[in-house]
Amino acid sequence: MGAPWKRTLASVGLVGVLLGSAACGGGGDEESAGPAQEGTVDDVSEQGDPVTGGTIDVGLEAETNSWLPGEGSFGNPGLAVAYSIYDPLMKRTEEGDVKPYLAESMEPNEDLTRWTLKLRPDIQFHDGTPLNAQALKSNFDDYLTTATSNVGATLKGVSMEVVDDLTVEYVLEEPNAAFPDVLTLAPGWPFSPTAAAEFGPDAGSNPVGTGPFQFVSWQRDNALEVERNENYWRDGLPYLDGITFRPIPDEDTRLASLESGDIQAMQSLRQSTIARARDLEGVDNYEYLGNNSGGSLLNTSRPPFDDVRVRQALAYAIDQEELIEVLGGTGMVPPASQYFSPDSPFYSEEADEAFPGFDPERAQELYDEYINDPERSDGKPVGTPISFTYNCPPDPSLNELSQLYQAFWSALGIEVELNAVEQAAHIQNAIARDYDAACFRFSSERDPYYIFDDAFTEGPLNFTDYTDPVIDEQLEVLRSTTDLEERQAAVEEISLHLSENVPNLFTGYTLTDIAVQEELKNVDGWEFPDGTAGDGVPGATAMWGEVWLAE
Structure with a gap:
């Protein structure tokens, strides 16, 4: 038998790298997910x-x-x-x-x-x-x-x-x-x-x-x-x-x-x-909640996602709880706000509070500010609606998820075209940055240095093309010390920066399962x-x- 913490889905330790596999999910911590485990995880034969x-x-x-x-x-x-x-x-x-x-x-x-x-x-x-x-x-x-x-x-x-x-x-x-x-x-x-x-x-x-x-x-x-x-x-x-x-x-x-x-x-x-x-x-479920989470990539190398106002507007416009419900995670997983779950020693309460929550009014303000800016990055005339394509694999639940994203953003006046892309091509598009916005998964159980180094420095896994000196500076700290408190402080600085600049959006942490005949x-x-x-x-x-x- 595994240790009790696994049964309650707690996940501790150093965590890490951005995963290039397309899908979106949900997750949760021991306290919030506890009631949903009754009759399942604790009842392995x-x-x-x-x-x-x-x-x-x-x-x-x-x-x-x-x-x-x-x-x-x-x-x-x-x-x-x-x-x-x-x-x-x-x-x-x-x-x-x-x-x-x-x-x-x-x-x-x-x-x-x-x-x-x-x-x-x-x-x-x-x-x-x-x-x-x-x-x-x-x-x-x-x-x-x-x-x-x-x-x-x-x-x-x-x-x-x-x-x-x-x-x-x-x-x-x-x-x-x-x-x-x-x-x-x-x-x-x-x-x-x-x-x-x-x-x-x-x-x-x-x-x-x-x-x-x-x-x-x-x-x-x-x-x-x-x-x-x-x-x-x-x-x-x-x-x-x-x-x-x-x-x-x-x-x-x-x-x-x-x-x-x-x-x-x-x-x-x-x-x-x-x-x-x-x-x-007659089935046992071996479930695990780590740092992997579902969400959306935003290609910051292309207008309008090169403007932080647009990225923030998209974040404020979505109701994560509704997205999690579409994915079947209601009662199982909480919304995600960063690359680490609440069980991780690198989770930041401050970053969680700083990440844009559901606020349609604020989303509309940011969107209107961008489209009415004569210097808007997409070069379109003042007042012209933003338009972009949202890519996701053709799974029924992901189709429904994409439609919900489309509804949230259309409410602001954005024209969103949905595009179903087979998973292998979806990943290659991300590597080539050949997309506008796309559903994806983020993070894993690796060291935070590798999560952020892959995701936000020059390289094939920086799917959003987002970099910043703040991230680079804190990566140096993560690379040069084994002191846990110093590393936690560095991770928090990066997480706070990402909460403000939102190069990607989150739905919820991803609960995973190996289901077996007993x-x-x-x-x-x-x-x-x-x-x-x-x-x-x-x-x-x-x-x-x-x-x-x-x-």
């Missing part, structure tokens, strides 16, 4: 003792393009698969600390510019080749930091030196207190360089890691199959014989597949689906090798090596 054997099918919300770190786009569905094949060098504890997992230790020098990582001995990749310092070096040089790597920006200014057979040093051009967080995700998933070289361009379709399960086959958009790693370095694990991961993008179909028994587990980040999953007989046990109860409790199921992702099927 009796777990019993571990059992070895059996196979399961897991329904995912989407397919992933590649399984090779540095090439794959590992959103929530990809992460759900990745931790079965790969072991992360570092992982997060239930207290939110980043701690060695596959690594044995990781220590910085005094000025935080060199991080020495030591591997555990006698660990092999699935192909029988050794996990050693040279393997990490090959991963780093030949794949993770190449011109085509999608994690290259994260590793910019970082090099690696081999110290001995099991030890490497990450050498940073500048101090970075948050660097260990990088190794919880794809840059910290060792893979066999021998296999990657052998498969060449097809390496992303033939992943070889050190994880509890090894790759068997992949039929794109249909099924990825893994089987037990008989030589796994953690004695007694995994419990299952195998897993088949199935992308089932339609929420209704995925839920029906769980209810019928076609799959034994499913992930969801949609509040309406989670509400229905709670009502299913014979599937220990979904959120994973532990580190030394017995330290892990962080459960953030973002509807699990450590499948410690899950078992009851007899």
